[in-house]
Amino acid sequence: MAHILIVDDDDAFRESLAETLTDLGHRITESGTGREALALLEGLQRFDCVFLDFRLPDMNGIEVLERLRTIPAHKALSVVILTAFATSDNTIHAMRLGAFEHLTKPVGRETIVALMDRIGASGRPQDARPEAGVKPVEPVDSIPRLIGKSESLREVQKQIGRAAASDSTVLLTGETGTGKEVAARVLHDVSLRKRGPFVAINCAAIPAELIESELFGHVKGAFTGAVADRPGRFAQAxxxxxxLDEIGDLPxxxxxxxxxxxxxxxxxPLGGERNVSIDVRIIAATHRELSAEVTARTFREDLFYRLNVIPIHLPPLRERPADIPQLATHFLALAAARGAPARSLSPAAEACLLAYPWPGNVRELKNAMERVTALARGPLVTDDDLVFLMAAPAAQVGIADALLDLPLPEAIERLERASIERALRASSGNRAETARxxxxxxxxxxxxxxAYKLG
Incomplete structure (x- = not known):
């Protein structure tokens, strides 16, 4: 039996969660504000777990978590952040501060049961101390965003948050265009090295004869054209x-x-004799399956294990359709901020985007939004403006298939709105004909x- 503190100002939710946890055999203490919860924790009352709402009337859950981590007796306490408004910012920040989990409301009984099993198996007693040599987490002023709300993207955000407080090497995998460099920049910007440089090199874009000089630098006279000493990317970082992007293409x-x-x-440095000490964190990325490359003897097994310390996989866009409208809207806003005409998506356009499989992933979506920004016939982007997607060879799935991964009410609403809008256009706005x-x-x-504000 665990002693659990529930901190939430929603009485109905708090009581429901308390009832579920009590049924599972746990002892519950409830609190409706952050200050009341901190008073209990600072009074050194023993708890095994805290369920902490992100939005509280007096302070937010991240502030409570930051204060909690300064109390020596609670440094290793398992904390579960709850929110009805999950964002990249609060997810990454919570995990960076050592939250055990970050859940979106409402939370079902099965999720709670599985979570408590994981907490019980985590082996993190309350009086544990941080490992020797681990640096304290610095407060984050501004966390960059990974755009999207899908569960698979939230898992990526959680992994980045967990990895941020260490210097361990990270290997980012995923198809071309899934945003591996964006994830690398996010990880750097929330890490302990955020005040240092972020240096990127695409290993596939550098000729084989120049890659050593690019990475390690060279001394004057090392080769024809080396007219002066030049530091490499390691030294710059x-x-x-x-x-190290596309690490799988390294000779x-x-x-x-x-x-x-x-x-x-x-x-x-190439042509030099003196070793230069370097202090860098390595983040590598590849679209290749490196374990298969190791089997084929095209990638060194020892290097693979050295890089694959913290693996993070970025899912393709077709596996997270819930992120597509938000990403598209974001790219339209970016274009408008650069002086392009302001555009927004109609329901039919959203349905069209959801129906397309996006083989080029986020990069292809960004390019498509730049295209419609320049060529759309009005401020509202319609499915007619996106006909180039439906004409593409990759457009082999229907709207219904694309909506299958969405919650049923949202899928029904999107499809119905798109159908009504299309019928209105086909009827030139004649409502009797539209109804027919x-x-x-x-x-x-x-x-x-x-209801849909289409009139």
Whole structure:
């Protein structure tokens, strides 16, 4: 039996959660404000777990968590952040501060049961102390965002938050265009090295004969054209983060030299004799399956294990359709901020975006939004403006297939709104004809137009 503190100003939710946890055999203490909860914790009352709402009347849950982590007796206390408004900011920040989990309301009984099993198996007693040598977490002023609200993206955000407080090497995997460099920049900007440089190099874009000089630098006269000493990317990233994109394309001979640099924390400039000490965090990324490359002997096994300390996989866009409208709106807003015409998405346009499989992932979506920003015939983007997507060879799934991963009410609403809008355009705004095309009465049409604000 665990003693659990529930901190939430929603009486109904708090009482429901308390009832569930009591049924599971746990002892419950309830609090409706952050200050009341901190008074209990600072009074050194023993708890095994805290369920902490993000939005409280007097302070937010992140502030409570930050204060809690300064109390020596509660440094390792399991804290579950609850929110009805999950964002990249609060998810990453919560996990960076050591939250055990970050859940979106409402929370079902099965989720609570599984969560308590995980907390019980985590082996983190309340009086545990942080490991020796672990640096304290610094407060975050401004956390960059990973755009989207899908569960798979939230899992990426949680993993980034957990990885932020260490210097361990991270391997980002995922298809081309899924946002691996964005994830690397986010991780750097919330890490202990955020005040240091972030240096990126695309290993696939550098000719094989130049990659050693790019990474490690060279001395004057090392080769024809080397007219002066030049520091490499390792030296440029000293004190910060080095992002090695497309690491799977690094030539085999360079893989051995990279392994030595990572293991020994020294580099030798091309043509030089003196080792240079380096202090960098390595984040690598690849669209390749490196374990298969190891089997094929095109990638060194020892380097793979050195890089794969914290693996984070970025899912393709087709597996997280809930993120597509938010990303598209974000890209339209970025274009408008650069002086392009302001655009917004109609329901039919959203349905069109959801129906497309996005083989080029987020990068392709961004390019599509730049195209419609320039070529759309009005401020409201319609499915007619996106006909180039439906004409593409990759557009082989229907709208219904694309909506399957959405919550049923949201899927029904999107499809219904898109159907009404299309029928209105086809009828040139004639509502009687629109109702006939849709197979509903005019009164039903008027009700739906009012509900969707299409009238």
């Amino acid at each position: 000293n004190g910060g983060t080095l992002f 085999l001979n360079m893989q051995a030299k990279l392994l030595r640099a990572i293991q020994e924390r020294v580099v030798t 095309r849709l197979g509903i009465s005019r009164q039903s049409l008027y009700t739906k137009l009012a």
